[in-house]
Amino acid sequence: MKLREFAAAIGLAPGTVSRALNGYAGVGAETRAKVLAEAERLGYRADRLGRMLRTGRSETIGVLLSPPQGGFNNPFFIDWLEGIDRALAATHFTMVVTAAHGPEDEMARLARLAGTLGVEGVLLARTRRDDPRLAFLQSRGVPFVTLGRTDAAQPHPWVDIDHAVMGREAALRLVSRGHRRLAMLNTAEEMMYSRHALSGFRQGLDKAGLDPGLVAVLHDAPTETGGEAAMRALLARPDPRPSAVFCGNDLMAAGAMRALSAAGLRAGRDMALIGCNDHPMCAVLDPPLTSFTAPVAHAGERCAQLLLEVLEGRTPEPELIAPRLIPRASDPPLAELRAA
Numbered sequence: 001m002k003l004r005e006f007a008a009a010i011g012l013a014p015g016t017v018s019r020a021l022n023g024y025a026g027v028g029a030e031t032r033a034k035v036l037a038e039a040e041r042l043g044y045r046a047d048r049l050g051r052m053l054r055t056g057r058s059e060t061i062g063v064l065l066s067p068p069q070g071g072f073n074n075p076f077f078i079d080w081l082e083g084i085d086r087a088l089a090a091t092h093f094t095m096v097v098t099a100a101h102g103p104e105d106e107m108a109r110l111a112r113l114a115g116t117l118g119v120e121g122v123l124l125a126r127t128r129r130d131d132p133r134l135a136f137l138q139s140r141g142v143p144f145v146t147l148g149r150t151d152a153a154q155p156h157p158w159v160d161i162d163h164a165v166m167g168r169e170a171a172l173r174l175v176s177r178g179h180r181r182l183a184m185l186n187t188a189e190e191m192m193y194s195r196h197a198l199s200g201f202r203q204g205l206d207k208a209g210l211d212p213g214l215v216a217v218l219h220d221a222p223t224e225t226g227g228e229a230a231m232r233a234l235l236a237r238p239d240p241r242p243s244a245v246f247c248g249n250d251l252m253a254a255g256a257m258r259a260l261s262a263a264g265l266r267a268g269r270d271m272a273l274i275g276c277n278d279h280p281m282c283a284v285l286d287p288p289l290t291s292f293t294a295p296v297a298h299a300g301e302r303c304a305q306l307l308l309e310v311l312e313g314r315t316p317e318p319e320l321i322a323p324r325l326i327p328r329a330s331d332p333p334l335a336e337l338r339a340a
Contacts, residue, residue, distance in 0.1 A: 006039070006044045009042060061093050064100060067100060110136055121307045144156065145310065147299055149196075166323055170246040171201050172204045174331065175205070175208035177333040179243045179334050181244070183218070184217045185220065225255060231256035247274065247275045253289055257273065268287035289328055292325055
């Protein structure tokens with residue numbers, strides 16, 4: 001059955017049916033639901049190859065996973081991909097995912113997505129202050145949306161989770177619970193979300209009357225190994241040991257707990273800890289980790305939706321998602337710590 005025949009069978013214009021099947025805007029939810037239900041009932045399947053030949057479009061969206069999280073085993077990226085897939089499910093687009101394992105490999109994979117594979121658009125995460133990936137795509141005229149902001153001179157659509165809120169609220173929470181000797185174990189310094197988290201943390205300290213310049217900040221990889229190394233370095237400093245530490249993500253916090261244990265200390269007993277992103281393991285760590293939500297699946301869905309708008313010729317507004325605190329047992333008041 002051809003598109004026109006299917007449209008005639010259900011009493012709708014071919015253009016309306018096409019837009020409903022392909023997930024484009026401008027079609028009401030009731031109409032879209034009717035078209036999809038009738039397509040299922042009548043066994044209608046769009047001729048994808050024929051459509052591609054007619055339009056010259058690849059109907060693919062490229063998704064690049066980049067170092068230092070260039071694998072598929074990070075829950076952050078699993079959730080992000082799930083959201084992207086959810087947004088594309090009702091469209092004719094197929095997601096092509098590739099994981100880079102270094103800066104040079106990253107650019108090579110981008111070139112392949114934009115060249116050989118001919119994707120219609122690209123989704124990127126973990127943006128940096130000076131991000132060569134964006135300049136490359138802009139020079140090639142490839143539409144893209146990023147999970148994260150940048151300082152790029154040329155504006156582009158993005159979705160971001162507000163890590164500045166996490167940093168600010170973490171500082172204010174810890175100070176309100178009596179802590180005055182604070183530190184931050186932050187993720188890689190070049191990442192924009194790291195910069196926002198640190199900026200927010202310093203804003204919170206300043207608002208609470210503490211000098212941000214006197215607070216130790218250590219950067220390391222956003223992994224358990226990175227968190228463990230950063231905590232070991234923090235404990236080795238000659239300064240008095242902090243009573244509370246804000247970690248750039250939950251994996252780092254888990255590594256920090258391991259370093260504390262190796263030093264004969266315990267999070268929640270000898271030091272308060274707060275993480276970011278509410279990793280599934282937070283609730284089962286010992287003690288359970290206080291963290292901030294990061295609705296990454298929703299962010300992935302919005303990234304894909306914004307890219308679809310760009311491909312329709314529209315200019316979508318960026319979207320900043322506010323996190324919220326999930327309190328658990330890892331950050332007790334100063335008075336409850338053993339050394340208090």
